[in-house]
Structure formats: C-alpha cells, structure tokens
Amino acid sequence: MNLKEYNEKRDFAKTPEPKGETPSEVNVQRFVIQRHQARALHYDLRLEINGTLKSWAIPKGPSMNPNDKRLAVRTEDHPIKYLHFHGTITKGNYGAGEIIIWDSGTFEIDRTEMDMPAHEQLAKGNLKLIFHGKFIKGNFALVKTGMRNGKESWLLIKKKDAFSTDSLYNAEALGPSSDPKTKQYPKTIQPNTILQPMLASSTKEIFNDPDWLYELKWDGYRVLAHISDKGVLLQLRNGINLNTKFPKLAKELESIEHECILDGEVVILDESGVSQFGELQNYPDSMGVLRLYVFDMIYLNGISMLDLPLTDRKSLIPEVIQGLELTKYCDHIEGMGAALYQKAIDAGMEGVMAKLKDSTYTLATRTEKWLKIKSVDSLDALICGYTDSVGGGVAFGSLILGVRVNDEFTYIGNCGSGFSENRRKELLRQFEPYRRDENPFGKKLPLKGRKPNWMVPTLSCEVNFSERTKNGLLRNPVFERLLNAPVQEADSVPKRLQRKSLPSREIIEIDGLPVSITNIEKVYWPDSGLTKYDLIDYYLQVSKFILPHLFDRPQSLHRHPNGILEEGFYQKDNENVPEWMQTFTLYSKSSERDIEYLLCQNTASLIYMANLGCIEINPWNSRVGKLDFPDYGIIDLDPPEGMKFKNVVRIAKEFKSVMDIAEIQGYCKTSGSKGLHIYIPMGAKYTYEEVRNFIKLLCYFVQQRLPRISTLERRIKKREGKIYLDYLQNRKGHTVASVYSVRPLAGAPLSMPIEWSELDGKFSAQEFKMKNMIQRLERLWDLFQPLLTESINMESCLENLKELG
Template structure:
C-alpha cells in the first residue's frame, strides 16, 4: 500500500509526524488507534492497521459506544504504521496543524472470521465488520461506505448491540471510563463516569397540596450531575459538558465522599439572605456570595442503580453520603404542604418551588409530569434586537431593546436595563458583535426617550422576569436573567435573519457547529395567512429539541413543497448531493430494484436543511436503521372524507380509546394536522411490521363493530359511504405518517399536535394548532408523546384480553 499521498502533503523537516514506507503486518495482528486531533476543527482520527499501512478516517463527532449513534467517518489518506504511537503538536503552517493526542488504542479482529473473506476484501467492498479491543472502544463495530462527497469517501462508524454497548448519552469529549470497582455494573447501564441526561420537569401554573407529593425550594442555578468513583469526580452539566474546571472547589470537596455515587442537584450562589443569584454564578469565582450545591436526588450508589426506586427512597440516603460537606447540602423538602412552602418561597424572594410525586422513578432525559416547576414570577423569552448607549458612558451599554415575533412581524416589548453587573455587560457586548446591523429590525422608529440605539439582527434570545404588562403590551420592570443561547443553556441556532435582502438571498446558519445554507426566506408558503419559508424554519428551530428524537435514526421520505402549498408537491426518497455532515442510510428497494439513499434527521442542522428544501411536513419511518423490520409503534389513522364534522372523528377516536382501555393497552392520540386523528401504540421494536399491522387491524375491527354507523374498514373510497376509514395499513415497512409536531402543507399552517385524551371534546379542531401557537403549547404542557419512544406494550397479554372481550360480546 502506498504512502505517496501522505508524504506529498507533509514537509518532514517542519512537522514531527513520522515519515515512512508501507511496512509488513502479520496477519494475526491488527492494531488500531483513535487520535483526538484539535486542528482547525476538532475531530477524531480512526486508524486501522491493514496490509502494512494505517487506513484512516476522520470522525467529526468521535466514536460512540451507543448503537443509536451512526458516526460520519470521512476517509483520508493512508498513514504509516509509526503513526500508531504518534502524539504531539503539528506546527502552524503544516498540513493538519494542531494538537494530537491518543484517545484510545488496542487491537482488532474480523467479526465472524471463520466465514469472512478477509479484512482487505471487506475494506475494498466498503463493508467492514470488526471486533475492537481497546481501553474505551470494545466489542463489535461496523464501518460502512455510504458514498462520495466532494471527492472524499463517506463512511459510517456504527456500534453494534452487544454486551459492551450503552443506551446512554455518549460523548467522546466528556465521557470518563467507570472505575474498576464499578465494573460489576452491567455494560450499558448507569455507572459513575457515564454521562446521564438529567430528568426534566414539566410546568404547572398554580401550586397545589397533595399528600403523595413532596415540595422543594426551586434554586436558580446550573443543573449538575456529580459522578464520584475511584477515578475521581466528574461534574456534568445538563448538556453533558464537564464543569470541573469551572468549579474546582466543589470537585475537590466531593473527592472526600467515601462512596461510589451519582447525585443530581442544583449549583447556585446565595446572597446574604440565602436567595440564589444566577448572575453571580455566571461570574464565579469573581463574584460575591456563597457557592452551594443542593443535592435533591441520587441515581447510583456503590454498584447499584437507583433509577427504579421511589424518589423518597432515593432521597433518604443522600444525607448520610454527603454528611459533613461544606458546599454540598441536602435539598430538604416538605410533604403535602405545597401551598405553605410556595408562600414562604415568595416571601423570601425565591423563584418558586418544585413539586415531585413521592413515588416517582428517575427517567434519564425524560420530561415528566411527575416533576413540576411552579414559579412565582412572570417570565418571558424575548429577542435582543439591539441595545442603547449608556447615558454618560459609565458602563458598556445602557439597556437591551427587546422584541417578540408575532403574526404581523417583530413587535417591540420594551427595554431591559437591570439584572446584570458591569462584567455581565462587557461579556454580552462581545456576544452582540456578530449580530450588529445598521438596519432597524422593527422597520419603524421606537420611543426610546432619546437613547441612541445600536441595532442587532434578532438572533439572540434572553429570558427576562417582569412584574406585569402595560396596556401597550410592554414588559413592566423587566430584569435580565440569562441568555437562552448562552453555553450554559444552549439552544439550537440563531434564527434566520428576518428580512433577507432579496427573494433569492442566501445565508449560512451555524447550527451546533454545522453550516446550513438557507435561501428564499421571503417566499410565501401559505398565501391565506402570509406565512413564509422564514416562518417554517423559525418554527422548526424553536421545537427541534422536542421534534428531533422522533426523527433520529429513521429514514426520511421527503415531501417537498419548494413553491408553497398552492403548487403540487413531490416525494423524494433518494438523496445523493447532500452536505458532508449529513448522515444517510442506504436501503435496498425491492420495488425500484436498487439501493435508495435516505436522509437521516439526526440533529437540528439536519431538520433545518430539510426545511430549506421545502419539506414543510416531516415523514419518518416507523422503525430505525438498526432494526428496520420492527417498528417502534403501531398507528391507527382515522381518515375522514372531506367535509366530515370533526365531532365524528373525535367520537371515533374515543371509541378507539375505550377499546384500548378495556384491553389495558396504552395509546396516545394526535391530530394529523389536516382533517383526521392518529392513535399511536408503543411497540419498542419488539414485533415485526406484520405482527403490528395485524394487531392494529384487530383493534380496528373492535372499533368498527361498536360504531358501524360512523366507521368503515373498506379500502376503496367509493365503498366507504362517507364513513371514517380506520386505516391500519400504514403499519408497513417504508410507509410513513407525518411526525408529531410536524407542520402540514394545508391552510393556516396547521401542526400535527399530540393531545391528552381529555382534550377530545366538542369544539376541538385541527386548526387550533399552528406553527405560531405550538411553541407556547409545548411550554405549557410539555411533550405529551414521550411514552411512544419508551417501553412498549405486551402484545401477547393484550391479545388475551381482547380475546376475552370478543368472547364476552
């Protein structure tokens, strides 16, 4: 194997990298290395010893031990075997300049070697099946070529489900290996050092008393999950980022804990009155106040996961574990007396309280209605549209000029001049620099009382607290709390600029480090309401954190309307020319007799890329790429003919709900976003498409027998006689139903909205849910569809109950 390309790119008198010729590799030995390469862009380099050289791939996000992560791997030039041990700094001006460290190394073998053609034939074919034996990477992997982009081969690095795999969040940047003491914990389960997405709370508008609930003071700070083991302490932020360097005193104190544990809590800075001050925490340690870590939950203790224990049992062990610590404190609670604690919190100037069901389990990453936050103050997320100069020039700027997007454009909601110190103002001013513009984003003069404005593109969002609104809709006494797109509370990306210079204007959004080109933002997609492509992209940016989990790892059938809803759209499955960072899945199509290259919507950038193509609605498969033949849910589509009173659709859905209740089957309902309703049954990939289809068909039979005057199972439209079609045939491999929270190409920009069963009553209409009001609904009710991606039903037990129901009738 030649190293010509490698040698040509390097001047070995200026770089410490090894030169060399292709060597000999004994067939019995295959070595690998993964190097963390902090070059112009941080990435990881995977190198495999094959026939005398190191075959090399750049992995932008780093390898993962989670099978759900399909990591893009871009093939680079072969490297010499000496590179197995290389680490150091490549000087500026050289190819690949930057620091390189060895992240993992070890040996590898062919998976299923006894019936395998060999390593080199696998490589040439572009389908490698490997078993890695490293310090971090262990077990079965696949390395699969997916195509070519910009002259470079694109591959996917995929972890296979085995005893070493994990289903937890995995980030090569932050993950610390568990200690030897915790090795008895089964791989893939919770253990100190493995990043744990914290459980999240829903919201409630009013306080309540419930003897089965506990109530804690709500501290305003950083959510920190603390991992303590023989390997040391890891302070993990809500987003999986290591915070040890930010708060070394807490990390040092927790080293004295004599247990292996994972604790969840809130890190805050208290003033002299014991009230948390978020702004002071942001500037720690150059600030006043007392650093305090309030521990309110424990997830793991001395080799045992505690996730399935009731909350009160988990909390009962915290005090003993952190006894005697100065910074870490137990977060106490009261039982049943929510109103009294809330009143006390208000009197002391606190944000409010947390209400939690005493028997609630801990579900990592889930937002649950068993934990609720009840706040005292009014809060608003507002766009920073500019800032005023300081009167007298004493500080970096005077006040923020705030706005909100409404149907008729950007609306001014007031100025905010309090809530930040001088250090905060200087930091914010630096953040504002990339968004400065000479153009007033409101398009009209504001009453700023003589203060000089400095305008900004409304791309940064902040949270402000306020006392009330004026008659003109302005915020009274607003107080700055935090940047919503600051590193501590990351959001997806800047919103697209509101007024492009032309209908074909193009710009690039940086979304989580990925460049996404967007264009034609002024193009009207919904002529009836005047909504544009901008409104579509802005909506998907707002809801992407909730929407993407329903799309990740699922092939996407693109339904494109590049000229809006008044012109015919078209479906597109095959995708060849996509950005280098975009992940795809190649699936053989029997009907087309060829491979189809499907897009995978893995992140916010992918979602916005699709929206820019004119994908108003999002159509994911019911199954994922690692289990394509087994759907994660079954679907009953209640499809009414045109002109049907929606009350009849509701009546049909309630009949479905009744059958499900009698069979003790969990079901979740959403509007289709057009004229019907969808009922989802969680399956968790346990059954084949045929089994799921037959099961939903049986439920449809029960429903049709109960309300034959309203429903039908006739496939031909002309035979339905104006009845609502109970469609179970969507449960077929490759067939798609519009995703929850997807916009639809229909009048009013309606959205497919998950519902509570209690909301199915007279007066409900699909038009109640649009891209303009869905973000507010999500803020109030949270994600109602989470259970469809969690534990599935037992079809066997459900069939037994349905059989008994059939016999009884």
C-alpha cells in the first residue's frame, strides 16, 4: 500500500489531518494508538513500517489480557505525521469525529519465532511485536485471518508475559478525556465503573533503597472499593461484586463521607495477625477477623489521583477511613526493605511489597515500579487433569499441572497439597464439565503409577513452590487458589426474580455482575399470558441445571424480542456486549468475516441472553478449545404434521434397541416442538464428520427396520408422510435447542430430558411446560449430566453393529 488511497479519501482544505506526502526513509519503528470517536467508537493502531503508518481499526480497543482476541480491520496507510495527530475532524469529512492519542511509543519485531523484518512479517500476515508504550507493553501477535467486507481482517492478541493481566480489560476504563489541552494519556475515572487495578511484578531478592517504600504482603482478595452517593461497590480484579460476600464491610464503608475509590486487600486474620486465605474462602463461617487493608486511593471527590505520586496518594487515606473498625490503613516503612521482609517471614507471612515512592498509578498494567517479594515462588498453572487418590481416602490425589508454550502443553508437575477435604470435593465438582479421555500433553507422564483423569486445559490455578528441578518440574508445589472458576457461588445467584413493582428497566445483580432487565411485563406467549418476567424467572431457577451444558460453547442467539407471534431472528455476531460478558471470535468462511460469539459462562450471561429475547438457547455441540470435536452426536426425530406421536416413540425405542446392540448409552429428550432428540456421548474424541457418519449409520439401521414410518430423505416433498431421521444436525456450527431450553411455541414447552421408561403411548413432544418443571428437576436432577464426561468407543460400537449386517 502507499498514501494514494489516504489522500483520495480526504479533502485537505476541510480536514485538519496531515496530507500524505512521500513516504519517509527514516524508520524508527514508532507506534500510536488513537481513540477515534467517529460514527462508531474504535481505536486505531498505527505502526511505522517502511516509511508509512500501517493502520488497523480495533472496534473494542487493545487488551492486555491474553484471553482477549481483538478484531483489527486493516485500513489505508497513513503518513508519518499522523503519529502526532489529534483533534476534531469536522462533520461531512471522512472519519468525522474526535481523535485522541491514547498511547504511543516504539515497537520491536520479535524474531524468535519468525526471523523476518517487519515488512516481511506484514506480508506474511503474522506480525510478532514487542510494544514499549505507557499502556500497551510487551509481546503481541497481529495475525491476518481473512477478508471482511472487502478489507483484511486481523486479530490483535496479547501474549502472556510480565505485563499481561488475567483480569477483565477495557481500554475505555483508562478514561479518554475530551479536553483538547490534554489529548495525550487522559485518565478520567469515576466510582462504580469496573476498573482493573495496577499489578506488581515478581522479584526474588529483597533490597534496601531510600526511593522505595515497603508494605506487608497480605494474602487475600484484591479489591477496589467504590464509595459514592450510589452506594458501595466492592469489586474484585475480574469485576465480580463482593458486596453479598462481605455485607458488613460494605455497610461500614457506606459511612465514609467522601466519594472515593480505595485499593486494598480483604483478608481474614488469625490470632497472630497473619492473613489466612483458606479461611477467607470459608467466610462467614471462618475462624478469624475480617479486615480490609487499604494501601492506595485512586479517586477522591471528583478528582482522579492516578497521576499523583504514591506517597501523596497514601497520605490522604488515613483521614478518609478514620474511625472505621474493619477497614484499616496499610502502613509502610521507607528504605528498610530487608528488615521488614525478615519480620514478615518470621511472623509467618508471605513477604513484602516494594513500591517506588514517586510511582503513579497505571490501570490494568503489571508494572516493575511495584514488586512483590515472597519467601516462595508462585505461578499460574493450567489444570490438565488430576490423579485418583491412593486408597480412595480423599476426593482426588493431586492436580496434574501444565503451562502453554508455543500452543503446546508442557508438564510442570503434580500438586497434592494446599487443599482441605471440603475444598477437594468442591474442586472435583467443578472439574466434571472438563473431563476428557485425551491426554493434552500427547505423551505418557511420570505419574508413578497413579491413575490420571484428563481435563481440557481451561481452568487455571495459582501454586506456590520452592524451586524448579533440572527437568523444569515444580518442587514442593502448594495449591493457593483457583483463578477462573466458571460459575460463582450459589448464594450470589437470586433463586427467583422478585416481581413486585419492577420498573420498565432495572439493573439486578447476578454472580456479582450488573444485568440489565427491561420490559419485564411484555407478553411473550399471548395464548397463556406468560411474559418476559416468567421466562427470566424460569432460567434463574434452572441455571444450575442448564449452565454445565452451555459453558465454553459458542451461542447462536435465536431472538424473539416481541414474543412468539412475531417472527424471530438469529444473531451470531455480538460486538456491543457488557464488559464482563465473554465472547469468542471465529472466522466465518461463508461470511468472509470474523463472528463474535457469546459464551454463556454463568447465570448473569444466561439472564442477559434471556433479556435479549432469547426464548430458546442454542449452543454448539463442541467447546472452545476443541471446536472441531463435538461432545456428543444428535439424532433428531422430526415427524411430519399430523403424524401420531406414538410413531415417534416407536422409532425412539428402535434406536434404543440398536444402541443396546452396539453397547451405547444414549440419552433422550423432548424437542419441545414435534419430535424427540437422542444424544450419544462422544467425549470430543471424534471429528464432526466422523460423528455425522456414525449417526447416519445408526439412522440407516433404524430406517431399514421401520421403512414404513421413517426416512432419510432430506427433501420434505419426498418424505411421504414419514418421520425424518435427521443426522445432519452433526455439523460444525449447527445447533438444536439445548436441554432445559424453552421453545417459542404456544404454551411455552420445554426441551426436557426423559428416562427411556417414560416413553409410552401417552407421551407427547410437549409433555413439559415452563410452569410445571421445577419439581421434576429437583427429583430427577440432571439426566443429561453424563454427556459432559462420558464417551463411546466408536471402533468397538462399529464392531458390535456388524451383527446387524
């Protein structure tokens, strides 16, 4: 590309932008990220390569979280002078709107993976970058994925390094300012907006330095406490609301007379004043004293304190929290780090924090201006499985840990300590949806005869350890905490939606997250008078049953915002969602663009979808991480209009007979519409094509047995009033209504799992309704739960089916 396209799009008599001239021969490898409030807010990334600025528009802005894969659309090259451009492009011009310099600096090309200069990596569509900015730092990948509306579609991905964060990241939280005099690095923040705190880097050796101050390192929950006229918000690093977990603390903070944002650590102290993380998890049934130690303040009475030196920020804290009982000031000493470190270790604490006295506060960034020095090392490890306990005395023996290196998993050892027995049981319950037969390491591990139970490496944990062996294994690892459990504690989810006199719009708190509820009394089912309220209330009640079947699966939203009488529509792409909502970007060959799929990871996500008018829930058959390998195969029994349902029951029983011969444990549910769905567990061991062909074979055997009432003919006109045995649902991206899903049909029927013994002549496809299900669920629990962990052996099943000819 050159600057011709840039110039052709602009009238420089009307726009303040610099004119594109001859590309520069000097290449300093500078970059700029500009916040561009045009027709739609986005961020523009520009890299100095071969004399021009190679440019990408990033709708959601960059992220320092490696789990975020930000869409970046390639745009025309810009002139080098654009590195310093900010201002207002007036209405009527191309790109009209406000442009602010959000970040700038220099970048390097990382040649460790590809030994190519910048322009060659760009041509290859795979840039490996090291940024040196104020907000954006460290290793990134910028990867081309295809074309989108005639433009190159790329992904900007943060690599895991010393600067990355595992917290929610929102570029807007860094607060762009509209003041034309302060275009560079604006920092406007306000209470009750989810923020990501500044994080510390690790170092091994304690030191003395008069320019540094030293604090005790507390082992608890890192919390930002927002206090304003709207009330108190206790916010975890990942955005979760802890008000319901610590109501006494939240109540005490309400007495603060200032509007402020405090940064600190919630801990439980034993009799010696040492923080006990395990007891904190058991709160309020814990042994010890609850405290919030405040070590920083970043906002006070309308003023952002981010740019003040640390000592100035800390000096104001004692007056703000004066007189509080649970909330205490985290004091410090200056210069004498070694003495405080030794005192902390002797007292049984983890270590100390060292902070530069004049350091400013940078949100969502891991900095070397703050350091943590611990008596033991720690790291974040992926849980790749667990071993059975020796003798069966506890829930499991040890965790099998790994880390990801260049898209492969490296074994770093087992961790068998740091758990109470109750904690082991709780972890084992959380592990169930991730069980797999496949070893993620692809090779046998030295487990000393202990039986492994493999998992998809999704969950991660923090472990402490003393050192590494020559083989890279952790020595004396101790489990500290689970970092990314999918579903929050049960008491953080309201069991019912309180109807009362709900306004047309209300924010309710679910999983500690704010969920907007609108038009609650809109009638969705005119035949029965059921409303949007009834739908949301239903999904609240069944969330514990349905969520394990939705977690980590891309969702195809089937929306009926005006009820069942108006035609619904499918929505896959979801760019404008709450900041706490997880999404997954996947390139669509048919659309030639990236699709941003929702992931339903918790009750808050489920209710968000229901509020959009998603009466039915449509998850993929496979999960993120193994999208080409479905967890189950589906047989859809689709009868024609007017056919007696007893014929559907007869065919379902014939499938049961064939599956018995193959030694398959199949599971059946009502479709909630006309037919039945039969599910067969595949354990993500086979491709979609293999699963589809296997299901087709089963359908063939049943059709041969019952040719008068069943068919494999896809064309409706040629089915001759027969039940269609649909095996084509087993294609990547195709969905059917989830188990426990409501259907957008009269009476609000459900897609409900059933026992095979229930199939008789009196049974119907709409046996279960939204209003009569909860007692059944509490009695039978989740009949489909085995689908999350079991798998057939397809080869053995095929061998068994040979007797059918």
